[in-house]
Structure formats: C-alpha cells, structure tokens
Amino acid sequence: MNEFRTLKVLDRFRLLFEKFGIQYVIMRRILQMKLTMDGRRVPTMLGNTGSRQDPEKDDQNKFLRSMWLYLLLGTVVLAPVVMMSDNFIFQMSLVFGILIFMVLTSLISDFSSVLLDIRDKTILDTKPVNARTIHAAKIIHISIYLFFITAALAIAPLIGGTIRHGIMFSVIFLFELVFIDILIVVLTALLYLVVLQFFDGEKLKDIINYVQIGLTLVMTIGYQFVSRLFSIVDFNYVFDGKWWQYFIIPVWFAAPFELFIHGDRNKVFLIFSLMAVLVPLISVYIYARCMPSFERNLQKLSDNSGTRKRVGRPKGMGILRFICSTQEERMFFRFTSDMIRNDRNFKLRVYPSLGLSLVFPFIFLFNSLQFQEWDKVSSSKSYLLMYAAALFIPSVMIMLKFSDSYKGAWIYKVMPVRELAPIFKGSLKAILVKLFVPLILFVSIIFIAVYGLRIIPDVVVFLLSICLYTVVSFLMLRKAVPFSEPYQVSGKGERIPILVLMVILALFAVCHLLSTAVNYGVYIYMILLIFVNLVSWRRAFRITWDNVIP
Incomplete structure (x- = not known):
C-alpha cells in the first residue's frame, strides 16, 4: 500500500x-x-x-x-x-x-x-x-x-x-x-x-x-x-x-x-x-x-428482509400496445421500467437531475417576476421557459447505459432478437413514459395555470419537441445497449455532445417562438413535428452491433 x-x-x-x-x-x-x-x-x-481504467494507475x-x-x-x-x-x-x-x-x-x-x-x-x-x-x-x-x-x-x-x-x-x-x-x-x-x-x-x-x-x-x-x-x-x-x-x-x-x-x-x-x-x-x-x-x-x-410485491400481469397493457408496436419493444419497455424503478444507484444518479429539471423552469419564471408585473408575465411568451425542463434529458439518457450489474449484459447476445432497434426503442420509450413525460406534464399543467388555456397548443408542441429531442440525443450520444457498462466509465467522451444538445434544445425553443409570430404557425409547426417524429422514430434506430459498445 x-x-x-x-x-x-x-x-x-x-x-x-x-x-x-x-x-x-x-x-x-x-x-x-x-x-x-x-x-x-x-x-x-x-x-x-471518466474513461476506462488504466491498470497501472x-x-x-x-x-x-x-x-x-x-x-x-x-x-x-x-x-x-x-x-x-x-x-x-x-x-x-x-x-x-x-x-x-x-x-x-x-x-x-x-x-x-x-x-x-x-x-x-x-x-x-x-x-x-x-x-x-x-x-x-x-x-x-x-x-x-x-x-x-x-x-x-x-x-x-x-x-x-x-x-x-x-x-x-x-x-x-x-x-x-x-x-x-x-x-x-x-x-x-x-x-x-x-x-x-x-x-x-x-x-x-x-x-x-x-x-x-x-x-x-x-x-x-x-x-x-x-x-x-x-x-x-x-x-x-x-x-x-x-x-x-x-x-x-x-x-x-x-x-x-x-x-x-x-x-x-x-x-x-x-x-x-x-x-x-x-x-x-x-x-x-x-x-x-x-x-x-x-x-x-x-x-x-x-437486513434484507422486506415485503416484495408479487409479480403478476403488467398493468396498462392496452396503452403499452399503443406505445410499442412489437412484442420485442414491449419486452424491453418493461425491462427498462423495472430497472429504473429498482436500481438504487441509478435513482441516486438520475433523480436529482430530474428534480432540477422540475424546478429550473419555475426558478427562471420567479426570476422574471422580480423584474415584471404578474399581468405582463402571464400575457407574454415566457411560457417557453418550459424547455428548461428538458435540459437534463441527455444526462439521463447517458446514465441509461450503466448499471452495477453490467456483467449481465451478455444476455443481449443470446436473446432471440435479430435487430437492436427494439432494444433501443423500447428502452427510450420507457424513460420517456416513466421519467420525462410525468415531469413535463406537471410543468405544463402549472404553466397552463399561470398563462391560461391559450398555451395548450404550445404545450402539445413542447411535448412533440421533447419526443424528437430524445431521438436527436440518442443519435448524438455514444451508443451502448442499456445497463451494459459500469458506472466508472460514465460520461466518457460525451461532454461536447451534451453542450451541442443544449444548443439544439435552445433551437427547438427558438423555432417554437418563431412559429408563434405567424397566424396558425403553432398548428403548422405541430403537424410538422408529428410527421418528423413518425419518420425519426421509425428510421433512427437502424443500428448494428458494430456501432454499439457491447
């Protein structure tokens, strides 16, 4: 020693x-x-x-x-x-x-x-x-x-x-x-x-x-x-x-x-x-x-005692069939949902980021109230501060690769799944539904209460933007199957992509702002986002094992 x-x-x-x-x-x-x-x-x-460890150091x-x-x-x-x-x-x-x-x-x-x-x-x-x-x-x-x-x-x-x-x-x-x-x-x-x-x-x-x-x-x-x-x-x-x-x-x-x-x-x-x-x-x-x-x-x-919930038929199967188009996607959706619910280390690393995503929009809103009256704020377009809730989406997606039980990742190669697309799509949809959407809906409801029902179309545009932003984040970040790497290598080479993704998020907000300057611009932008989401979620996950860290 x-x-x-x-x-x-x-x-x-x-x-x-x-x-x-x-x-x-x-x-x-x-x-x-x-x-x-x-x-x-x-x-x-x-x-x-971090990077992979050098044994000599x-x-x-x-x-x-x-x-x-x-x-x-x-x-x-x-x-x-x-x-x-x-x-x-x-x-x-x-x-x-x-x-x-x-x-x-x-x-x-x-x-x-x-x-x-x-x-x-x-x-x-x-x-x-x-x-x-x-x-x-x-x-x-x-x-x-x-x-x-x-x-x-x-x-x-x-x-x-x-x-x-x-x-x-x-x-x-x-x-x-x-x-x-x-x-x-x-x-x-x-x-x-x-x-x-x-x-x-x-x-x-x-x-x-x-x-x-x-x-x-x-x-x-x-x-x-x-x-x-x-x-x-x-x-x-x-x-x-x-x-x-x-x-x-x-x-x-x-x-x-x-x-x-x-x-x-x-x-x-x-x-x-x-x-x-x-x-x-x-x-x-x-x-x-x-x-x-x-x-x-x-x-x-x-003491490892404690009551364990009995595993039965998963609830919400009808909604799950709507969200995930194939049986493979639904399987990895449930797998990822179980992991993010039960992995304490994952929750300790991710939940604070989600909490910050929850409070950041309101911090910015309160700061604007220091310099403007309530009536001016509620009639302005500062509801676009909602986009601050998406700042930590890339960070959470990065953590999806890591687990304390990463050595079990060999299971991916022996499972009867021919393509990687169901793995990634099911996992990303799981963190969207289980983590991002509840947080974003909560922020949106509060903002609707502050700014009025007039921003409901903007909230829909915001949700569609977040779905597309998730795909963009996946494309820009390093690829690895979920829960397949140790936490010691978390964030390797991904600082620059995260900074770029922050700029891209700002561009989403700017595009949203520009759409509000045109009559029915928000609805046109909404239809465009729906189309781009359908195409991107269908085509963005065509990845082979050669492009993925096993």
Missing part, C-alpha cells in the same frame, strides 16, 4: 490521539487501506469525464485528481465575488451558499457510503480494536477529503479576500470553513440517524436513497433563496431582515464579517454570528451522544 502524505501529517498528532484512548497504529493502518481503496473509485465530480487517488475542478470553480466564480466590493453580508452569503452546496453534494454522492459503512464493524469487531478507534478512522477518513474539497474551493477567494479586505478577513474565513465542514458532516449524519431509527430492511435502503436525492434538491432550491435575501436600492444590495432568514445557513457565516470588519453591531448580525458558532458545536455534542445508537442502527442495513 502507498504511504500517503496526509498520514505523515497525521503522525505528528499521534500522542493527542493516544491520549483520547485511540489505538493510533491500528487507526493509521485502517486509514491507509481506505485511502488505497478510494484510489480505485471514480468520484461523482470526475465521473462525467489503479492506485492513484482519482478523487484528488479531480480537485482541479473545484479549484477552477473557486478561482473563476468565488474569488471575483469576494473581491468585487465590501458588502460582506451579500458577497459572503453568496460565496458560502455555493461552497456549502458543493461540499454537501460531494459528501452525499461520494461519502455517504463512508458514513453508512457497516463493513468496519463486521470485520473489525472480531479483532482487538476498540470502538473509539473505528469511529475515529471513519471521521478522519471523511475529514481528509472534506479538507481537500474545501481547500480547493476556498484557496482563491481566501487569497483574493485577504488582498482586498485585509488579514482579519482571512482569519474569519478560515475559522468559518472549519465550522461549515463540521456542520455539514454532523447534520448529514444526524439526518441519516433519524432515518435509521424509524426504518429497517429493504425499506431503509430505499428511504436513505430518497433522503440523498432530497438533500441535493433542497440545497439546489434553498440556494435560490440567498439572492432573495436582498433588495436592490440604487444598484446596491440592501439586506432586509426577516424571520425566515434565520433558516438560511449561508447568512449565518456571512454575518461575522460585518460584525468584526465593519463593526456593525446590528442585533440580527449578532444572532447570525452566534448561530454560526453555536449550531455546529451543539450538533457535534448531539452527534457524540447519539453515536452509539447510530452505530447500532447501522446494522439494519445488513
């Missing part, structure tokens, strides 16, 4: 660990093995740029190699915000909002498995290792990575803020980064503890999956509230103190800059500053008291 530099730094604190009853030599060996194993796992941040830590993405974000986005003025309550709320979002997203996607790991207890409980050592190894394992993520995000704004605002800025900033990381880890662990307390077996695993998805969506939606904490007066952001702002965490950590650098003794800033310190410390105390219960309840994850 490799000798990691982080462990060499940790060696300097050996006496401190041993003073608290931690078996340092054993803890160090546990961490060394965990860090070595991490080198063979592709993180979510790097997953979209298997032990290189791919997570650390992805730090340049966080560093780029900190340099391009966060540093300019810190340096643009000295309105700390606005600037630092925005900076900490982005930073908390990035760190929490990484924690959920890449380190929930560390928080919820039961292998340590299974393996090490039979060895002369005390519980305190196991807990310490788990916490330090997560802390090492959070340190690198936070440092990569914060180094550029730290340097820029120190140059612009002085040394006091850097002191406050560094202290708050520590409290932010503590708060993120502890609150996430406590949320998992609540879930573990009330559920068990297979249901528990599903609930944890939905909690991880929900956390991602809450952070995305909650981040939108940061910009709404302020009013624009004479082109300056003015803070308006309201009761609900006490629940916006980034503002807590922005307040000490106003308090100590500007000397603003506003009562609200004092309360926010106290919350930035006390809430993380109280959370740590609660977590320390609940840790034994947390570890006990983790054993529920090894």
Whole structure:
C-alpha cells in the first residue's frame, strides 16, 4: 500500500490521539487501506469525464485528481465575488451558499457510503480494536477529503479576500470553513440517524436513497433563496431582515464579517454570528451522544428482509400496445421500467437531475417576476421557459447505459432478437413514459395555470419537441445497449455532445417562438413535428452491433 502524505501529517498528532484512548497504529493502518481503496473509485465530480481504467494507475487517488475542478470553480466564480466590493453580508452569503452546496453534494454522492459503512464493524469487531478507534478512522477518513474539497474551493477567494479586505478577513474565513465542514458532516449524519431509527430492511435502503436525492434538491432550491435575501436600492444590495432568514445557513457565516470588519453591531448580525458558532458545536455534542445508537442502527442495513410485491400481469397493457408496436419493444419497455424503478444507484444518479429539471423552469419564471408585473408575465411568451425542463434529458439518457450489474449484459447476445432497434426503442420509450413525460406534464399543467388555456397548443408542441429531442440525443450520444457498462466509465467522451444538445434544445425553443409570430404557425409547426417524429422514430434506430459498445 502507498504511504500517503496526509498520514505523515497525521503522525505528528499521534500522542493527542493516544491520549483520547485511540489505538493510533491500528487507526493509521485502517486509514491507509481506505485511502488505497478510494484510489480505485471514480468520484461523482470526475465521473462525467471518466474513461476506462488504466491498470497501472489503479492506485492513484482519482478523487484528488479531480480537485482541479473545484479549484477552477473557486478561482473563476468565488474569488471575483469576494473581491468585487465590501458588502460582506451579500458577497459572503453568496460565496458560502455555493461552497456549502458543493461540499454537501460531494459528501452525499461520494461519502455517504463512508458514513453508512457497516463493513468496519463486521470485520473489525472480531479483532482487538476498540470502538473509539473505528469511529475515529471513519471521521478522519471523511475529514481528509472534506479538507481537500474545501481547500480547493476556498484557496482563491481566501487569497483574493485577504488582498482586498485585509488579514482579519482571512482569519474569519478560515475559522468559518472549519465550522461549515463540521456542520455539514454532523447534520448529514444526524439526518441519516433519524432515518435509521424509524426504518429497517429493504425499506431503509430505499428511504436513505430518497433522503440523498432530497438533500441535493433542497440545497439546489434553498440556494435560490440567498439572492432573495436582498433588495436592490440604487444598484446596491440592501439586506432586509426577516424571520425566515434565520433558516438560511449561508447568512449565518456571512454575518461575522460585518460584525468584526465593519463593526456593525446590528442585533440580527449578532444572532447570525452566534448561530454560526453555536449550531455546529451543539450538533457535534448531539452527534457524540447519539453515536452509539447510530452505530447500532447501522446494522439494519445488513437486513434484507422486506415485503416484495408479487409479480403478476403488467398493468396498462392496452396503452403499452399503443406505445410499442412489437412484442420485442414491449419486452424491453418493461425491462427498462423495472430497472429504473429498482436500481438504487441509478435513482441516486438520475433523480436529482430530474428534480432540477422540475424546478429550473419555475426558478427562471420567479426570476422574471422580480423584474415584471404578474399581468405582463402571464400575457407574454415566457411560457417557453418550459424547455428548461428538458435540459437534463441527455444526462439521463447517458446514465441509461450503466448499471452495477453490467456483467449481465451478455444476455443481449443470446436473446432471440435479430435487430437492436427494439432494444433501443423500447428502452427510450420507457424513460420517456416513466421519467420525462410525468415531469413535463406537471410543468405544463402549472404553466397552463399561470398563462391560461391559450398555451395548450404550445404545450402539445413542447411535448412533440421533447419526443424528437430524445431521438436527436440518442443519435448524438455514444451508443451502448442499456445497463451494459459500469458506472466508472460514465460520461466518457460525451461532454461536447451534451453542450451541442443544449444548443439544439435552445433551437427547438427558438423555432417554437418563431412559429408563434405567424397566424396558425403553432398548428403548422405541430403537424410538422408529428410527421418528423413518425419518420425519426421509425428510421433512427437502424443500428448494428458494430456501432454499439457491447
């Protein structure tokens, strides 16, 4: 195993660990093995740029190699915000909002498995290792990575803020980064503890999956509230103190800059500053008291009991016969539907994107309401913001290729299916019907309520555009039969096609807009889309095995 530099730094604190009853030599060996194993796992941040593994590089830590993405974000986005003025309550709320979002997203996607790991207890409980050592190894394992993520995000704004605002800025900033990381880890662990307390077996695993998805969506939606904490007066952001702002965490950590650098003794800033310190410390105390219960309840994850639904005749066979023209298509439609419903890893990677697709149109709509009155918005053509709901369709289609059970893909070549077209058509129709259409219909219904019945033809055009856009996305993306590749190679060589597909989606919206400028133009465009959809769905899937990654 490799000798990691982080462990060499940790060696300097050996006496401190041993003073608290931690078996340092054993803890160090546990961490060394965990860090070595991490080198063979592709993180979510790097997953979209991944490629097939080079055996000679298997032990290189791919997570650390992805730090340049966080560093780029900190340099391009966060540093300019810190340096643009000295309105700390606005600037630092925005900076900490982005930073908390990035760190929490990484924690959920890449380190929930560390928080919820039961292998340590299974393996090490039979060895002369005390519980305190196991807990310490788990916490330090997560802390090492959070340190690198936070440092990569914060180094550029730290340097820029120190140059612009002085040394006091850097002191406050560094202290708050520590409290932010503590708060993120502890609150996430406590949320998992609540879930573990009330559920068990297979249901528990599903609930944890939905909690991880929900956390991602809450952070995305909650981040939108940061910009709404302020009013624009004479082109300056003015803070308006309201009761609900006490629940916006980034503002807590922005307040000490106003308090100590500007000397603003506003009562609200004092309360926010106290919350930035006390809430993380109280959370740590609660977590320390609940840790034994947390570890006990983790054993529920090894319980595979739970009720299974009986498999009977599939419902909606009449609709399925209308959607899928052949028996082969219907078979792969049902197969894909079962996979996307039961594969937890697939749901964890895809559902947050679908959730973002759901909220993005409304975020854009609310932003337009900030600058226009309701009557003007409802009578305008801004209902075309519906197309924002389709932004993540290519990303979801990419994930359709991957599965934890990818080795079972040999079944495709032994099945009595002569052509690949039924496989692709059935699978794409499944994700359209099961994932895209319900989401798009929900968005459309809300937009009809806002803009009136006049946009119903536009909604039909929108649905037809999405069906055609799905085919275009399939043609532009790399071809592979569904669920036939490991997640470690997800997104290989598909960043550029995704960017092109975003432009194509914008062109669909522009064409729709142009059709509204002509009398009956929407209906003519609708008939054209129906014809193009019929032709494209019939001809686009004539693909041989030579053009597909097996």
